[in-house]
Amino acid sequence: MERTTGAALPSPRPPRATTPPPTAAVIAAPVAGDHTEEEITGYERSPSDVLRTVAFAVLALLLLALARGARDAATALDEDLVQRLSFLTPAVGRILAGAVTLLVLASLVGAWAMPLVTRRSRLLGHLLLSGVLAVLLVQGAGWSIDRGDTDALVREVARRGGVDSTLTVDGLAVVAASFTVLAPFVSRRWRRAGAHLLALVTLLRLLVPIAHPGTLAVALVLGALAGSATLLLLGRPSRRPTLGAVAAALTGSGLPPAALEPAVVDARGSAPYVATLRDGDRVFAKVMGADNRAADLLFRAYRFLRLKDVGDERPFSSLRRTVEHEALVSLLVRDAGARTPRLRSIAPVGSDSFLLSYDLIDGTTLDELSDDAVTPPVLRGIWEQVAVLRGHSVAHRDLRRANILLDRSGRPWLIDWGFSEVATSPALLDADVAQLLVALALDVGVEPAVDAAIDRLGPEAVAAALPRLQPNSFSGATRNALKDRKDLVPQIRAAVCRRSGVPEPKLADLERIHAKTVLTVVLLAVATYLLAPQLGDVGGMVARVRDADWVWLPVILAMSALTYAGATLSIVGAVPARLRLPTTFVAQLASSFASNWRRPVSVGWR
Template identity: 30%
Template sequence: MDDVVLRGPSRSDAEETPPQLVSVGRAELLLPARARRPETLVRFVLGLLLTVLTLLVADAAHDTMGGLELDATRGAGQAPRLLLALAGSFASTAVLLVPAAFAVSQLLRHGRRRVQDGLIAATIAFGLSMALNLWYPELLPQAIVSVLTPPEAASPFDGPLLALSVPAIAFMTAAGVARRPQWRIGLAVVVALDVLTALVSGYADALSVLLSLLLGWTTAHGTAYAVGSPNVRPNVELLFRALRQVGFAPTAAFRRPDQPPQEPQRYLVRQADDGPVPRQALDVMVLDRGQSAVGFLHRLGQRLRLRSAPERRSLLSPSDALRQEALLAYAAEAAGVRTRRLLATADLGPDASLAVYEPLPGRTLDQLDDAELTDPLLLRIWQQVHLLHTRRIAHRALTADSVWVDEDGDEDGDAGLVNLQDGDIAAGDLVLRTDLAQLLTTLSLRVGPERAVAAALDVLGPDRLGTAVPVLQPLALPRSTRARVKAQEKEQAKDQQQDSAPEQDTSQGAPLLARIRDEITRAIPEAPVEAVRLERLRPRTLIAVLGLAIAGYLLVLQLSSRNTNPFDALTQARPGWIAVAAVLSAGGFVAATMSFVGFVPERLNLWRSLLAQVAGGFVNIVAPSGLGGMALGTRFLHKQGLPTRQAVASVGVTQAVGLVLHILLIFIFGFLASGQYRTPFTDSTDLVVALLAAGALALLVAAVPPLRRWVVSRLRPMISGILPRMLDLLQQPGKVAVGVLGQLLVSLFSAACLYACALAFGQHPGFAEVTIANLIGGTLGQAVPTPGGVGGVEAVLAYALQTTTGMPYDVALLQVLLYRMLTLWLPALPGWVAYLWLQHIDAV
């Protein structure tokens, strides 16, 4: 955070409020009522992973699980029924009574918020267990369903999940049973009794028991993270008490009114004047779990992605974070660095700690005017970093608010460093070089690369400064610095557009990091220039692997379902027509390439454009409603040299023309179908209902301002550039003809593929019927927000075929499954290979 100008008060201003600060009453609470804790999120994610792993193991070893279930059923048959009934009744009663008693205990201990959290978690867990007990045959692969189905099930309470133990575990976990060992033992006893009676009675098996425990535990932690865990909230009076225990005499506290809530809370604490010399005021920082959780997901992602990412204290308790803060402060002071002097530390209960510093009389770099940034001051800043690095201490966040200038020194000011909480002791060379890159960028934003590099060269020398060139990359900079660099470059580009004089120095328009690199290499010609790889994993590699995993999982789900297995459909189809359908499916990618190239006025590489369309087939599997393919097309055009605005406009033109042609084909084939066949599509009540629903939705969006603004904000970037792009295209009628022909062929190839699938199963519907079903059914199915439209396309398209052709639904579904296998699943692997190849050649 920005360091406040804190000065010790004199006797004359002992009763005055310091400027820019507000007084804090002794009853004011220091912490928010709730905080999202990273460890809770980690447990929630761990529970999800364990659940998925359990299902995968059960699927792989379903024969073994089935044998265990058979043995348990045989043992249950030998047990006395009366004894089992009594044990089951007692267990069910105990599972309900123990959480109720725990709730009363928490209420008596003023734990109302924890009881509320427990009730929310229990309600969610109970609803999930009931839903899974009812619908697990439709949601899970058949191999797991056969293992989970209890032989004695008669109601949702008798399903595979223990419908009473699941909410009991969720309630007590969310209500804080981890801090009450006696109640934890009681919960374990009653749950174990319920599990034992369910196993012996044959109402559950080992798999369902494990899933029940995981569901309750995971739901509890998911709820706790969503609503936030209750904090033990100390007030200012407790803060004063802790300060007195470590030898201070606090009398009043002040804070900034605009203090960011995500930063550690800081207070200026005035002390009593009980001696001849006034006591110095105190700079008190309160560390709590809430601040450690801020940005946890971003830091975790950076830690996984970057080799030089800081290991922040996200999973540390406040006392552990305080020890890390104190260690860095003492190490920096021992290195001779001017920084805040740590005076004392103390605990403020289980959820907070405090650190007491001497106030800093000065301002940070971002609070200084440009005229105050003199060359001697720049030298002193670099000297402070050099002292830090001499002891192998890395700062890791050398931003403008981390450099402090003491105005009580000479006329140029004395420099110092603050905000060391993210630093490292015994840091590696890459981290130290990253510090240099950060400070070079921070100073260049204020004084320009020439002065920043000159000061660094005077202090560090050519050998050390030259090592910073390979790490001068955006990834090495903190987020705030990257934002300032982008803002400055955008402002410079805007100024250049307004003043495009020929004699203007074009080097000033180069990116800031490039200008810093050029300045260093000009002063140090032998400096290494090859960039160091800072990433462990690139985002696009993660996207490719994750996309293939999602596509594989969706395929496994379809293959393991009795009603939607496309490979079962293959065994009943005629190979000749399957080959024809496969060729037509491949032809659709060629047609898509014609459309894509035809609506871009610039010349494109045809082979790479074809690969982009094939890769789009893979991307659409892992993104809903074809949005992935549109994003990939935009990215491809941008890599081919088109500005982003023109790339978006070109994709928008393709989509707009495609929509018009799609509607035109619907009218043409709708007329043909209604005039020839016994099941007129134009008389369908479902079509009327669908059109009315679409109209009602459009009216709703138009009538509700927030919805209208949301839709307009999403459509404006694409629509705004369509008209100028269309005018450019009209100057090349040949390309327009290719684009229109390609767009028509995309729809016709798709319809012809579905028609060939129908012929493969011995059906002979009219082509117009199949085409209208494909045009409308496929479009409506893609509206389902699932990857690749899985589930929605199959259901809607089969229903559309049944409506237009009159064939039975199960027969239509077989044709649709074969069609989907040829157009969605089989192109996934070549699409993935094409996507990786385009990445390799830097084309996407």
């Protein structure tokens, strides 16, 4: 089960050649206010934009379906709104409509002037693409709903105020797209100002009904969709807290650093740092931001749609709750006796990020060690740590090799508790055993991994993990490692059954969506789409049946029966054994009633 949150502790290996090692920044006394400063380190495709794009796309489709399905009700709303326009004199309506148009134009000028003033050509490209995409989306949505027909409300407003409704609706979408694109480039104060301005424009348009309220809602959502899609396509600025901000957060939590530098490790989405404190201790700190939460939401949503009975809980309500949960599990398992780095502090850093600090363990993770380093004592030590977790009903849920660290003395440590669960069910504890069996077998082989597990956990506990010994229970890294070892999991199951003295059980059904389910849904959708129009012409169908020439019915039935006879003869001729003709003919008739997704048993044509 792959996640993008959390981080592994750094190893003493030299930095990768593709990432030049940053120089250590000596921090003596961070200036006040540094903890709110951030810097742009480049452009990246953010999980937040993926989440927003998907959410806005789903919302837009729902609004469009609702608007198209309620077309008759919208026509009645047209007439009602036209009557309510009678309280506005032509002069007042013209003034208010003009004010709305001017405010939209001013908003666009202000948004598009920023890249020109700051000389950010890339941001200008973002705005151009989002604006064009917003107009195309609104025009396409309007055509799909209205089929190009102008409604009564638009005609009435145009007659009274001389206002182009199409321009105002498109302008609202472009403003929404522009403000969405600008959001990651500006401070929180300017983001709030843009939101207030957009709300004011929407309110004035509701007071002067230039278009339906539903139309305005669709325009806003499509504009936000265009902006999010642009950021997803072209990338958004990657903001990271400065070294001064991280140092200030550490100092504020009682860990004043003498030296601080970024860590060149696989932190899986978070920003990792190594700090040397003034008292000589070293800590590993990782910064988790909004992107980590968005990635976690996407990960959980994907697993919810694809898998079942894997123990995923509801996502936490905020990033703060996510960080607090990881800290809670870390403290709990350490207090229970498991070997994990000591949590030193939690602190806010930057505009919307949090800092988690742990004692730095001088060691290397299993995925970076040679197979010879995983000796029998190391195997027993790893399973002892898992036994401690099982004894306190804690499921790690991500026991891959990158989350097992060996220190200089060869003792194993467990790290990264971001996906863990406490007070969990036996099924999740069994899933931990299943994943760790595979992860260790990749290094030391099947028999040593199984023997060490049974020696420390007992045959019953290891045998209980058999239904979970399947790829859906493993992390993405473990599944990737198994691509060249497809026979490894069956070998582990066979070894566990042999050593535990139990027959191989049926695997747990963890897939929520199967290929047969998808095919059935598609066939039902196609059948509904093709048959629904026919149901609206029941009278015509009855008339065609009544006017049919029934003289041809015996001939049609005879020709249809000949196809089954031909299929029967083809089966009799293809099988060496002697088949009875009546029984084979009945079998061909029965095969025609098989499910739509199955292939008929006969080789004849129908």
